[in-house]
Amino acid sequence: MNRSFVAKNPSVLIFLACLAVFTLVVTILSEGFGIGVVSTSFVKTLGKTLCLCLIAVAMDLIWGFVGILSLGHFAFFGLGGYMIGMWLMYERTRLIVVESLSQSDIPPTAAEVTDAIGNQIFGVVGASEFPLIWVFADSLVLQLALVVLVPGLLALVFGWLAFRSRVTGVYLSILTQAMTLALALYLFQNDSGLRGNNGLSGLQNLPGVTASQDQVSLWFLWASAAALGAGYVLAAWLVWGKFGSVIRGIRDNEARVRFLGYSVESYKLAVFTLTACIAAIAGALYYPQAGIINPAEVAPIASIYLAVWVAIGGRGRLYGAVIGAAFVSLLSTWFTGGQAPDIPLGFYTIKWVDWWLVLLGVSFVLVTLFAPKGIGGLFDLITARRSPDRHGADLGPDDGALREQEAGR
Amino acid sequence: MSTLLEVSGVSVTFDGFRAINNLSFRIGEAELRAVIGPNGAGKTTFMDIVTGKTRPDEGRVLWGDKSQSLLKMSEARIAQAGIGRKFQKPTVFEDQTVQENLLMALKKPRSWLSVLGYRPVASDLARVEELAAEIGLVEALSRKSGELSHGQKQWLEIGMLLAQEPRLLLVDEPAAGMTPTEREHTTDILVRAAQTRAVVVVEHDMEFVRRLNCKVTVLHEGAVLAEGSLDHVTANQDVIDVYLGR
Numbered sequence: 001m002n003r004s005f006v007a008k009n010p011s012v013l014i015f016l017a018c019l020a021v022f023t024l025v026v027t028i029l030s031e032g033f034g035i036g037v038v039s040t041s042f043v044k045t046l047g048k049t050l051c052l053c054l055i056a057v058a059m060d061l062i063w064g065f066v067g068i069l070s071l072g073h074f075a076f077f078g079l080g081g082y083m084i085g086m087w088l089m090y091e092r093t094r095l096i097v098v099e100s101l102s103q104s105d106i107p108p109t110a111a112e113v114t115d116a117i118g119n120q121i122f123g124v125v126g127a128s129e130f131p132l133i134w135v136f137a138d139s140l141v142l143q144l145a146l147v148v149l150v151p152g153l154l155a156l157v158f159g160w161l162a163f164r165s166r167v168t169g170v171y172l173s174i175l176t177q178a179m180t181l182a183l184a185l186y187l188f189q190n191d192s193g194l195r196g197n198n199g200l201s202g203l204q205n206l207p208g209v210t211a212s213q214d215q216v217s218l219w220f221l222w223a224s225a226a227a228l229g230a231g232y233v234l235a236a237w238l239v240w241g242k243f244g245s246v247i248r249g250i251r252d253n254e255a256r257v258r259f260l261g262y263s264v265e266s267y268k269l270a271v272f273t274l275t276a277c278i279a280a281i282a283g284a285l286y287y288p289q290a291g292i293i294n295p296a297e298v299a300p301i302a303s304i305y306l307a308v309w310v311a312i313g314g315r316g317r318l319y320g321a322v323i324g325a326a327f328v329s330l331l332s333t334w335f336t337g338g339q340a341p342d343i344p345l346g347f348y349t350i351k352w353v354d355w356w357l358v359l360l361g362v363s364f365v366l367v368t369l370f371a372p373k374g375i376g377g378l379f380d381l382i383t384a385r386r387s388p389d390r391h392g393a394d395l396g397p398d399d400g401a402l403r404e405q406e407a408g409r
Numbered sequence: 410m411s412t413l414l415e416v417s418g419v420s421v422t423f424d425g426f427r428a429i430n431n432l433s434f435r436i437g438e439a440e441l442r443a444v445i446g447p448n449g450a451g452k453t454t455f456m457d458i459v460t461g462k463t464r465p466d467e468g469r470v471l472w473g474d475k476s477q478s479l480l481k482m483s484e485a486r487i488a489q490a491g492i493g494r495k496f497q498k499p500t501v502f503e504d505q506t507v508q509e510n511l512l513m514a515l516k517k518p519r520s521w522l523s524v525l526g527y528r529p530v531a532s533d534l535a536r537v538e539e540l541a542a543e544i545g546l547v548e549a550l551s552r553k554s555g556e557l558s559h560g561q562k563q564w565l566e567i568g569m570l571l572a573q574e575p576r577l578l579l580v581d582e583p584a585a586g587m588t589p590t591e592r593e594h595t596t597d598i599l600v601r602a603a604q605t606r607a608v609v610v611v612e613h614d615m616e617f618v619r620r621l622n623c624k625v626t627v628l629h630e631g632a633v634l635a636e637g638s639l640d641h642v643t644a645n646q647d648v649i650d651v652y653l654g655r
């Protein structure tokens with residue numbers, strides 16, 4: 001990475017500094033460190049939020065910069081979680097099984113151990129055989145590789161089919177919704193091999209680690225912060241040079257890019273696959289902090305929320321996506337966690353658990369209509385970035401094109 | 410003169426409407442050609458076919474010394490083969506600076522991997538400056554192209570076309586929305602470009618076409634109605650009836 005990249009993108013340094021300070025402050029105030037102002041469960045919430053910020057960066061890359069409104073990126077996020085969850089669950093169960101069998105007089109055979117693990121894991125869905133997809137579950141290295149390989153391959157195949165047939169705009173969004181719905185429905189089946197609607201659980205316990213959750217939660221916070229930092233720098237670097245120029249061109253007017261001699265499809269496919277991998281890594285860090293993953297996590301609505309976060313934060317600027325994801329998801333935790341006080345109106349009491357979604361929906365509509373730059377637009381007031389003086393319509397003919405109000409001079 | 414592009418017997422039908430009807434057309438290396446014709450004659454559709462945007466129902470489109478067929482190639486491949494195009498409505502990347510627009514068009518490897526590693530070197534920036542000077546946009550290099558005037562956008566698009574260094578330039582109504590002086594300048598650019606490559610210009614303005622001082626093809630209802638010098642075609646009774654007489 002050369003000097004002019006940093007020089008031309010001071011916001012990257014500012015972002016990294018903010019992220020470092022945030023991580024440090026949370027660490028010092030945590031129970032794991034000893035001060036204990038921030039509870040371990042809240043450390044986990046913050047760590048998970050960082051993972052959501054990372055997938056929001058991926059979403060902003062594909063939507064804000066390439067103009068593809070993907071409503072399926074949570075499928076990749078969930079798959080990443082499942083891949084790491086398989087190893088976590090296998091290995092922990094194996095340790096427990098070996099431990100309990102070692103009490104018996106005759107040492108157990110390898111087959112007996114495997115059977116016992118299978119019984120433990122798949123008992124809930126009335127099976128005990130290991131499905132084929134678990135072949136690598138005993139290897140951390142291989143499962144970690146699968147975290148990016150499985151979602152990456154799915155994105156590659158899906159993207160290749162969709163982009164090659166020139167599906168764009170709303171139709172592509174619907175297609176991505178169909179993909180995540182299909183995946184969720186498949187995972188819901190008991191014979192999917194991934195424990196149906198029970199999902200994978202106990203993921204917060206790292207096999208062979210004796211440290212308390214106070215400590216483990218900090219490790220994951222650090223890992224999530226590092227991943228977010230790396231993902232942010234990578235994304236900023238991608239959208240900076242000529243590659244950034246081409247993908248923004250595709251967002252605003254892909255036909256024009258084609259007539260310049262660029263193969264639009266391969267650019268879309270490259271970014272789509274890359275963002276799927278980033279989403280998968282975010283998921284692999286998220287679910288060990290959440291402790292459980294089940295098919296509901298990849299329900300189509302999750303991917304729609306992702307688009308809402310990015311829109312509220314302001315698309316087409318990476319920090320906007322991070323702010324949107326952090327702000328909305330934390331607010332959502334607060335409202336749906338029952339902490340927000342109910343509002344008695346006399347004839348009716350507004351319970352936020354029920355009304356939060358309505359509030360979110362209304363805010364989304366209001367932001368789209370009246371503040372297209374989202375929360376990120378507030379930074380323009382400080383940096384005095386002005387909107388262009390063009391008196392025209394949107395910046396391009398394509399569905400994903402930046403609207404005039406979203407652009408900067 | 411050796412043939413650069415040969416279109417023969419091409420027809421296109423849109424929902425039963427024959428926009429291009431058994432059209433044949435050829436242009437040689439380093440030739441300047443004007444295409445005129447009434448609205449809806451199929452001039453833009455003709456460019457769509459050559460650049461791969463529209464697939465014809467029948468006919469052949471052959472390109473270059475090896476007479477390669479363009480019909481199976483994607484738009485990007487055709488552009489890489491050396492055909493550049495300027496659209497009727499100016500289309501530049503409005504959210505990007507004039508410099509970024511020109512750099513993107515500059516003749517360089519187009520694959521995403523090579524673009525990822527690309528950083529403009531001094532000679533690239535110099536070439537961009539040179540192009541900007543030619544189209545009168547040196548002062549505007551760091552401005553977002555969305556802020557340019559209509560005429561300036563037209564020029565930027567012509568500049569991008571030159572940056573591509575194509576062997577054939579297809580230019581759709583380049584002078585629309587330009588002042589008379591701007592038009593004159595545009596003619597100069599096109600005439601100069603045609604010294605080293607083939608240029609096809611679609612234009613309604615007869616004054617503009619006269620200044621180009623080249624062979625003219627008149628299209629009507631998707632087929633060639635007349636071809637020859639401007640004086641020759643304007644004297645043609647059919648041309649007067651369908652185009653000039655109205």
Ligand SMILES: Nc1ncnc2c1ncn2[C@@H]1O[C@H](COP(=O)(O)OP(=O)(O)OP(=O)(O)O)[C@@H](O)[C@H]1O
Nearest residue numbers: 423424428446447448449450451452453454455497
């Ligand atoms: N994609 C399309 N679908 C249906 N009809 C089309 C399509 N493209 C062009 N046409 C029709 O084909 C005919 C030729 O259109 P074309 O745009 O080529 O005309 P033109 O000669 O460029 O006219 P103008 O001088 O107005 O630019 C018109 O009648 C137009 O309506």
Ligand SMILES: [Mg+2]
Nearest residue numbers: 452453454497
């Ligand atoms: Mg036209």
